[in-house]
Amino acid sequence: MLFSEVADVPKGAKVVAVGSFDGVHLGHQHLLRQALAEAKALRLPLLVYTFDPPTKVFTRGEGFLMDLTEKVEALRALGVELILAVAFNETFAQREAEAFLEDLRRLGASRIYVGEDFRFGKGRGGGPEDLARVAPVRTVPLLTLGGEPVKSSRIRTLLQEGRVEEARHLLGRPYGAYGVVVEGEKLGRKLGFPTANLAVHPKKVLPPGVFAVEAQGTFGRHKGVANVGSRPTVNGTERRLEVHLLGFAGELYGEEMQIAFLKRLREERRFPDLQALRTQIAQDVEAARAYFGL
Numbered sequence: 001m002l003f004s005e006v007a008d009v010p011k012g013a014k015v016v017a018v019g020s021f022d023g024v025h026l027g028h029q030h031l032l033r034q035a036l037a038e039a040k041a042l043r044l045p046l047l048v049y050t051f052d053p054p055t056k057v058f059t060r061g062e063g064f065l066m067d068l069t070e071k072v073e074a075l076r077a078l079g080v081e082l083i084l085a086v087a088f089n090e091t092f093a094q095r096e097a098e099a100f101l102e103d104l105r106r107l108g109a110s111r112i113y114v115g116e117d118f119r120f121g122k123g124r125g126g127g128p129e130d131l132a133r134v135a136p137v138r139t140v141p142l143l144t145l146g147g148e149p150v151k152s153s154r155i156r157t158l159l160q161e162g163r164v165e166e167a168r169h170l171l172g173r174p175y176g177a178y179g180v181v182v183e184g185e186k187l188g189r190k191l192g193f194p195t196a197n198l199a200v201h202p203k204k205v206l207p208p209g210v211f212a213v214e215a216q217g218t219f220g221r222h223k224g225v226a227n228v229g230s231r232p233t234v235n236g237t238e239r240r241l242e243v244h245l246l247g248f249a250g251e252l253y254g255e256e257m258q259i260a261f262l263k264r265l266r267e268e269r270r271f272p273d274l275q276a277l278r279t280q281i282a283q284d285v286e287a288a289r290a291y292f293g294l
Helices: 026-042 055-060 068-078 097-107 152-160 164-171 274-292
Strands: 014-018 046-052 082-087 109-115 137-140 175-182 196-199 209-217 220-229 240-245 256-266
Touching: 014 026, 014 097, 026 046, 026 068, 026 109, 026 137, 026 164, 046 068, 046 097, 068 082, 097 109, 152 164, 164 175, 164 256, 196 256, 209 240, 209 274, 220 256, 220 274, 240 256, 256 274
Parallel strands: 014 046, 014 109, 046 082, 109 137
Antiparallel strands: 175 196, 175 256, 196 240, 209 220, 209 256, 220 240
């Protein structure tokens, strides 16, 4: 069940895991599996206390890896049944640490799980030692892969550089995005490669470039080629996510499409004319077919 207010959460003792959990990456999964195991041993429910948007999206203006819908889906896939997603805004950011501790008391926290770098309250003044005033605290060391901690900021940087395969290694799954197919200029159709133009949240982190992807929706599951960028050849300025589905024919306007980024084929670049762009798209399609073994 998903809750937005502390008062809405059912009463009773719980194991509580706290954090932004943006991306629900391997480090988050490592923490949550420990929390789930202790909750099962204690015969208590696990509640994930998280924030919408993730704290750094609000405090630093960074993009997010997952919106709330994606996060809830990922948490449920791990076996989490109770999720409290509080609105992180200016009012919440100015709350004193003691107010957060009172939240945990009202939630019935009998064990609290956090990452070792977790801070809370106004000015990040509270830490795990303060949480221990409410209940025993399990401070989980950060998971390390490739000599560095697995953190949302690390994955965000990889994606901003288009390195989706390395991001997949840290997430434990391909990086995804979703949006509703909206009408565009139909340039792809004119070039012989019709594309679905996805309306994606402007704060969603999208890797720049051209990628082999898998797409799914009510239309089924299809392999494809995606372009993320501003379309410099036609003097575009706005970031777009456009997807050409291999072997698909039909209209998709109004459909919701989920994309998984699998392999970067190249960077986006400006071409001298539309014919040169068409030739490159044909090569991209062949590269994607080769990647998928089609």
